[in-house]
Amino acid sequence: MSNQCPLCGGPLIWDYEKGEVICSNCGYVVDRIYDYGPPRVDESEEIWREIRIRNNPRRNPLTRKYRHHYRLYREAESYVKGKPWLEIDYDKFFETGKMVNTIKSRATIEAEKKIEDRKLWGVINRGIEYIRKTHPIALARSGRGKYALAYIVAVYLDKKTLPSPEEVIDTFNISETSYRRLVKIAKEIISIKKPIPA
Numbered sequence: 419m420s421n422q423c424p425l426c427g428g429p430l431i432w433d434y435e436k437g438e439v440i441c442s443n444c445g446y447v448v449d450r451i452y453d454y455g456p457p458r459v460d461e462s463e464e465i466w467r468e469i470r471i472r473n474n475p476r477r478n479p480l481t482r483k484y485r486h487h488y489r490l491y492r493e494a495e496s497y498v499k500g501k502p503w504l505e506i507d508y509d510k511f512f513e514t515g516k517m518v519n520t521i522k523s524r525a526t527i528e529a530e531k532k533i534e535d536r537k538l539w540g541v542i543n544r545g546i547e548y549i550r551k552t553h554p555i556a557l558a559r560s561g562r563g564k565y566a567l568a569y570i571v572a573v574y575l576d577k578k579t580l581p582s583p584e585e586v587i588d589t590f591n592i593s594e595t596s597y598r599r600l601v602k603i604a605k606e607i608i609s610i611k612k613p614i615p616a
Contacts, residue, residue: 545572566590
Protein backbone atom coordinates (compact mmCIF):
# COMPACT_ATOMS: atom_id res chain seq x y z
CA MET A 419 0.00 0.00 0.00
CA SER A 420 1.30 3.46 -0.87
CA ASN A 421 1.58 6.23 1.73
CA GLN A 422 -0.76 8.51 -0.25
CA CYS A 423 -4.53 8.69 -0.48
CA PRO A 424 -5.84 7.21 -3.75
CA LEU A 425 -8.51 9.98 -3.93
CA CYS A 426 -6.65 13.19 -3.14
CA GLY A 427 -2.99 12.19 -2.74
CA GLY A 428 -2.85 13.32 0.90
CA PRO A 429 -0.64 11.56 3.50
CA LEU A 430 -2.12 8.54 5.27
CA ILE A 431 -2.48 8.10 9.04
CA TRP A 432 -2.63 4.71 10.75
CA ASP A 433 -5.32 5.03 13.45
CA TYR A 434 -4.60 1.99 15.61
CA GLU A 435 -7.37 2.84 18.05
CA LYS A 436 -10.03 2.45 15.34
CA GLY A 437 -8.00 -0.05 13.30
CA GLU A 438 -8.13 2.10 10.15
CA VAL A 439 -5.78 3.70 7.65
CA ILE A 440 -7.18 7.21 7.02
CA CYS A 441 -6.23 10.10 4.72
CA SER A 442 -5.20 13.09 6.84
CA ASN A 443 -6.32 15.46 4.09
CA CYS A 444 -9.84 14.30 3.13
CA GLY A 445 -10.67 11.73 5.86
CA TYR A 446 -11.23 8.82 3.44
CA VAL A 447 -10.83 5.39 5.11
CA VAL A 448 -8.36 3.63 2.81
CA ASP A 449 -7.96 0.27 4.60
CA ARG A 450 -8.38 -1.63 7.86
CA ILE A 451 -5.47 -2.58 10.15
CA TYR A 452 -5.16 -6.28 11.02
CA ASP A 453 -2.84 -7.65 13.74
CA TYR A 454 -1.36 -11.04 12.86
CA GLY A 455 1.48 -10.76 15.41
CA PRO A 456 2.36 -13.31 18.10
CA PRO A 457 0.48 -13.38 21.41
CA ARG A 458 1.43 -10.46 23.60
CA VAL A 459 2.27 -12.48 26.69
CA ASP A 460 5.75 -13.24 25.30
CA GLU A 461 6.74 -9.63 24.73
CA SER A 462 8.71 -7.56 27.22
CA GLU A 463 6.95 -4.83 29.21
CA GLU A 464 9.18 -2.07 27.78
CA ILE A 465 8.26 -2.91 24.17
CA TRP A 466 4.58 -2.92 25.04
CA ARG A 467 4.88 0.38 26.85
CA GLU A 468 6.33 1.92 23.65
CA ILE A 469 3.54 0.38 21.57
CA ARG A 470 0.88 1.67 23.98
CA ILE A 471 2.37 5.18 23.76
CA ARG A 472 2.53 5.02 19.97
CA ASN A 473 -1.04 3.71 19.72
CA ASN A 474 -2.50 6.01 22.38
CA PRO A 475 -4.24 8.82 20.49
CA ARG A 476 -3.64 11.25 23.34
CA ARG A 477 0.12 10.73 23.19
CA ASN A 478 0.62 10.01 19.48
CA PRO A 479 1.35 13.30 17.68
CA LEU A 480 0.31 11.93 14.29
CA THR A 481 -3.10 10.91 15.57
CA ARG A 482 -3.56 14.28 17.26
CA LYS A 483 -2.56 16.06 14.05
CA TYR A 484 -4.94 13.88 12.04
CA ARG A 485 -7.85 14.63 14.39
CA HIS A 486 -7.06 18.35 14.34
CA HIS A 487 -6.91 18.39 10.53
CA TYR A 488 -10.09 16.37 10.29
CA ARG A 489 -11.94 18.87 12.53
CA LEU A 490 -10.64 21.75 10.41
CA TYR A 491 -11.64 19.93 7.23
CA ARG A 492 -15.20 19.39 8.48
CA GLU A 493 -15.43 23.03 9.58
CA ALA A 494 -14.28 24.29 6.16
CA GLU A 495 -16.57 21.90 4.29
CA SER A 496 -19.58 23.07 6.32
CA TYR A 497 -18.70 26.68 5.48
CA VAL A 498 -18.56 26.14 1.68
CA LYS A 499 -21.36 23.56 1.48
CA GLY A 500 -23.79 24.62 -1.21
CA LYS A 501 -21.42 27.37 -2.42
CA PRO A 502 -19.67 25.87 -5.46
CA TRP A 503 -18.11 29.24 -6.34
CA LEU A 504 -15.82 29.08 -3.28
CA GLU A 505 -12.50 27.23 -3.06
CA ILE A 506 -10.45 26.38 0.01
CA ASP A 507 -6.66 26.41 0.22
CA TYR A 508 -6.48 23.38 2.53
CA ASP A 509 -2.69 23.53 2.92
CA LYS A 510 -2.86 27.09 4.23
CA PHE A 511 -5.96 26.32 6.33
CA PHE A 512 -4.30 23.31 7.99
CA GLU A 513 -1.12 25.31 8.57
CA THR A 514 -2.80 28.35 10.15
CA GLY A 515 -6.02 26.82 11.49
CA LYS A 516 -7.82 29.99 10.39
CA MET A 517 -10.16 30.66 7.49
CA VAL A 518 -8.83 34.18 6.90
CA ASN A 519 -7.27 34.29 3.41
CA THR A 520 -7.85 30.55 2.91
CA ILE A 521 -11.29 30.62 1.27
CA LYS A 522 -11.60 32.51 -2.00
CA SER A 523 -14.10 32.69 -4.80
CA ARG A 524 -13.13 31.18 -8.13
CA ALA A 525 -13.56 34.61 -9.70
CA THR A 526 -10.98 36.07 -7.29
CA ILE A 527 -8.55 33.24 -8.06
CA GLU A 528 -8.98 33.90 -11.81
CA ALA A 529 -8.46 37.65 -11.25
CA GLU A 530 -5.25 36.98 -9.29
CA LYS A 531 -3.96 34.84 -12.18
CA LYS A 532 -4.70 37.64 -14.67
CA ILE A 533 -3.00 40.19 -12.39
CA GLU A 534 0.05 37.93 -12.22
CA ASP A 535 0.09 37.33 -16.00
CA ARG A 536 -0.25 41.05 -16.76
CA LYS A 537 2.34 41.98 -14.09
CA LEU A 538 0.03 44.44 -12.32
CA TRP A 539 0.90 43.65 -8.69
CA GLY A 540 3.31 46.62 -8.42
CA VAL A 541 0.65 49.09 -9.57
CA ILE A 542 -2.01 47.50 -7.34
CA ASN A 543 0.26 47.51 -4.29
CA ARG A 544 1.01 51.24 -4.82
CA GLY A 545 -2.73 51.89 -5.00
CA ILE A 546 -3.39 49.83 -1.85
CA GLU A 547 -0.66 51.72 0.01
CA TYR A 548 -2.11 55.08 -1.05
CA ILE A 549 -5.65 54.05 -0.04
CA ARG A 550 -4.40 52.66 3.28
CA LYS A 551 -2.90 56.06 4.12
CA THR A 552 -5.84 58.19 2.94
CA HIS A 553 -9.05 56.08 3.15
CA PRO A 554 -8.28 52.74 4.88
CA ILE A 555 -11.97 51.87 5.24
CA ALA A 556 -12.20 51.61 1.44
CA LEU A 557 -10.02 48.47 1.58
CA ALA A 558 -12.69 46.56 3.54
CA ARG A 559 -14.04 44.66 0.52
CA SER A 560 -13.50 41.41 -1.35
CA GLY A 561 -10.14 40.65 -2.94
CA ARG A 562 -11.26 41.50 -6.49
CA GLY A 563 -12.96 44.73 -5.46
CA LYS A 564 -9.97 45.84 -3.39
CA TYR A 565 -7.52 45.07 -6.21
CA ALA A 566 -9.69 46.83 -8.82
CA LEU A 567 -10.10 49.94 -6.65
CA ALA A 568 -6.36 50.09 -5.97
CA TYR A 569 -5.64 49.71 -9.68
CA ILE A 570 -8.08 52.49 -10.65
CA VAL A 571 -6.57 54.86 -8.05
CA ALA A 572 -2.96 54.06 -8.97
CA VAL A 573 -3.53 54.42 -12.72
CA TYR A 574 -5.27 57.76 -12.23
CA LEU A 575 -2.49 59.07 -9.99
CA ASP A 576 0.17 57.92 -12.49
CA LYS A 577 -1.54 58.95 -15.76
CA LYS A 578 -4.24 61.45 -14.66
CA THR A 579 -6.85 59.33 -16.45
CA LEU A 580 -9.05 56.43 -15.40
CA PRO A 581 -8.38 52.99 -16.88
CA SER A 582 -10.96 51.84 -19.41
CA PRO A 583 -14.01 49.98 -18.07
CA GLU A 584 -13.29 47.04 -20.41
CA GLU A 585 -9.75 46.63 -19.05
CA VAL A 586 -10.82 46.72 -15.39
CA ILE A 587 -13.89 44.49 -15.89
CA ASP A 588 -11.85 41.89 -17.80
CA THR A 589 -8.82 41.90 -15.49
CA PHE A 590 -10.66 41.82 -12.16
CA ASN A 591 -13.78 39.79 -13.13
CA ILE A 592 -16.20 42.46 -11.92
CA SER A 593 -19.49 43.73 -13.37
CA GLU A 594 -20.08 47.13 -14.98
CA THR A 595 -22.11 48.13 -11.93
CA SER A 596 -19.21 47.25 -9.64
CA TYR A 597 -16.85 49.18 -11.90
CA ARG A 598 -19.03 52.31 -11.73
CA ARG A 599 -19.29 52.02 -7.94
CA LEU A 600 -15.50 51.62 -7.61
CA VAL A 601 -14.86 54.62 -9.88
CA LYS A 602 -17.13 56.74 -7.66
CA ILE A 603 -15.17 55.65 -4.56
CA ALA A 604 -11.86 56.17 -6.38
CA LYS A 605 -12.85 59.76 -7.30
CA GLU A 606 -13.53 60.50 -3.61
CA ILE A 607 -10.15 59.04 -2.65
CA ILE A 608 -8.27 60.85 -5.42
CA SER A 609 -9.76 64.23 -4.47
CA ILE A 610 -7.17 64.26 -1.66
CA LYS A 611 -4.15 65.60 -3.55
CA LYS A 612 -1.33 63.58 -2.08
CA PRO A 613 1.40 61.98 -4.21
CA ILE A 614 1.26 58.20 -4.50
CA PRO A 615 4.05 56.48 -2.55
CA ALA A 616 6.90 55.16 -4.68
